[in-house]
Amino acid sequence: MIGRTIAKKRRAADYTQEQVAERLGIGNEAFSRIERGLVSPGISKLYEMAEMFGCGVESFLIEGSRRPTDQAEYLQQLLTRLSVSDRQLIVGVVEKLAQRLGKEIKKTRGDPESFT
Structure with missing residues (x-):
């Protein structure tokens, strides 16, 4: 689920996979695997992506979570705006x-x- 959230935030920030991969210092295929959920990014990569996409690191975990409390927090973030x-x-x-x-x-x- 984190991969889907990363992909959604990347598109919202108007970045291509190639641009993000380059800024993270990884290959395009490696980043594609992250977005497809085949590989989990490290904490440092999550922080780099959060900075690129203008969000908090926790948003990658909360938005993709299946826990009702995390989903409620995500809805709260959406409603606040x-x-x-x-x-x-x-x-x-x-x-x-x-x-x-x-x-x-x-x-x-x-x-x-x-x-x-």
């Missing part, structure tokens, strides 16, 4: 999705509550 009305809109959408998906999960599990 928005206006109050946009945040309210997104929270409303997330609430509706969570309710809908929660009901569908109950149905697939056969929970008696889901049939009421």
Whole structure:
């Protein structure tokens, strides 16, 4: 998951794989393997990329994490950049999705509550 996050941040910063690989002092194929998740970058490389992409090192770990607390922190970072009305809109959408998906999960599990 870190590789996907690195790729997303690289594209958002408008860098090519070749440009990043050159600045990191590694080959293009080595950087490609990092983005594909085949190889994990070292801590020093993560710091270099964070500086290049204008983000914190923790963002590579948080954005790609499957832990609910990390995902909540990532959502908080996204929401912080928005206006109050946009945040309210997104929270409303997330609430509706969570309710809908929660009901569908109950149905697939056969929970008696889901049939009421």
